[in-house]
Amino acid sequence: MDPLHRFGKQFIFIYLLIWFVGSLWMMALLGSGSVQGKLLGVDVNLYHEYVSFGFAGALGGALYGLRMFHEHYHDLTTQWVYWYLMRPILCFGSAIITIVLFESGILLLQVGDSMAARISVAFLTGYGYGKFMEKIRALTNTFFNGNANANGSSSGSGNNGGDQPKP
Template sequence: MNPLHKFGKQAIFSYLVIWFVGSLWMMAVLGSGSYQQKVMGVDFALYHEYASFGFAGALGGALYGLRMFHEHYQELTTQWIYWYLMRPVLCFGSAIITIILFESGIMLLQVADSMSARISIAFLTGYGYGKFMEKLRDLTTTFFNGKNTNGTNGNGGGGSGGDTPK
C-alpha cells in the first residue's frame, strides 16, 4: 500500500504548516529579544540574528513547499517525501550561509545594510532554494576551476579540474 494514500499527504501538509508557523513564531521570539538562554551550548544572545535568518529561510522553503504541495497534490508520489521533509531544513542552513557570503563580500548585492533587508534575502534564498544552489555551484566553479593569468586552471596543476583524481 502506498504510504501517501492513508495519512501521508496530511502528514506532509501538517509538517510544512508547522515549519511555516513555527518559523514565523521563532522569528518573533528572537526579534523581541526576550529569549536569552543557551540551547545545547549555543548562546542565542550572540547568534539570534543568524537564527532569525535561518528561520526566514525555512519560512520561504516551507511556503514554497506548501505551494508545490497545493499545485501537485494529485501527482504526489513517495519519491517526493524526502524533498518535502528536507526543504525547510536545507533552506534554514542555506539562508544563513547566504547572509554570511553577502557579509563577507564574496557575493555582491546592492541592498541596505539593515536587518529587514537581510531577512528578506534569507527568505528569498529559502523560497528560491533551487536557484540559490545553481548560483552557489557557479560561484564554486568560478573560485576553484577558473582560469588564472598563467594559463593554468587555478588548482596548481596544468590540466585537470580540482575534483578529478589523478
C-alpha cells in the same frame, strides 16, 4: 490502500504548516529579545540574528513547499516525500550561508544593511532554493576551476579543474 495516500499527504501538509507557522513564531520570539542565555551550550545573544535568518529561509522553503504541495497534490509519489521533508531544513541552512556570503563580500548585491533587508534575502533564498544552489555551483566553479589563482599563475590545464598535481 497505499500509506502515502492514507496518511502521507496529511502528514506532509501538517509538517510544512508547522515549519511555516513555527518559523514566523520563532522569528518573532527571537526579535522580541525574550530568548536569553545559552541553549545547548551556544550563547543565544551572539547568534540570534543568524537563527532569525535561518528561520526566514525555512519560512520561504515551507511556503514554496506548500505551494508545490497544492499544485501537485494528485501527482505526489513517495520519491517526493523526502523533498518535502528536507526542504525547510535545507533552506534554513542555506539562508544563513547566504547572509554570511553577502557579509563576507563573496556574493555581491546592493541590499541595505538593515535587519529587514537581510531577512528578506534569507527568505528569498529559502523560497528560491533551487536557484540558490545553481548560483552556489557557479560560484564554486568560478573559485576552484578558474583560470588564475591567487598569485596569477594557471591553476590547471585541460578538464582536470586543477584537481591533479602538475608534473
